[in-house]
Amino acid sequence: MGESKKYVHLALEMGAENAKIVSVQDLVFDPRTLLKCMYGCEDWGKRWSCPSAPKALMPWDAEKILRRYSRGIIVQAHDAERLQEIAYMIELEAFYDGYPLAFALAECYLCETCTFPAPCIFPTKARPSMQALGIDVFATVKKLGLPINTLRSKDETPNYYGLVLLE
Numbered sequence: 001m002g003e004s005k006k007y008v009h010l011a012l013e014m015g016a017e018n019a020k021i022v023s024v025q026d027l028v029f030d031p032r033t034l035l036k037c038m039y040g041c042e043d044w045g046k047r048w049s050c051p052s053a054p055k056a057l058m059p060w061d062a063e064k065i066l067r068r069y070s071r072g073i074i075v076q077a078h079d080a081e082r083l084q085e086i087a088y089m090i091e092l093e094a095f096y097d098g099y100p101l102a103f104a105l106a107e108c109y110l111c112e113t114c115t116f117p118a119p120c121i122f123p124t125k126a127r128p129s130m131q132a133l134g135i136d137v138f139a140t141v142k143k144l145g146l147p148i149n150t151l152r153s154k155d156e157t158p159n160y161y162g163l164v165l166l167e
């Protein structure tokens, strides 16, 4: 558990609003996230990191895989690109610290416009978001006592969340 605190500090140093150690048992899985991807997202069919990509992992299959982990770090940021950098950096540090299966979940913003359907430019760095793999982010975050709310206007400050599964 001590080492996990190091990743919390790393996240905060890199500009996260919040970072917290979580048990995978506290994650809320719900395959209905796919409905919001398919019928509520303008990026459907346009990104490699989304469930619309060919052979993408579906939420009901992803849950079985993600439940093999026991804990991770959840990270909140107001900027989605920053969040991705933080999550990826934690994954990398954890990998070198002896967590070979460490895996970051944070929406991919590495390219201004995803190259889909042309091949992904950074396939070793692109990761799916929490919701793309069937995690109900709102329910999970509320359960953990972290801030989140639906936005009525683009002027409101968004809260983005990512997760790095450690072991």
Ligand code: SF4
Residues within 6 Å of the ligand: 047, 048, 049, 108, 109, 110, 111, 112, 113, 114, 115, 116, 119, 120, 121, 122, 123, 126
């Ligand atoms: S790295 Fe670029 S091409 Fe690959 S998924 Fe991310 S945005 Fe798309």
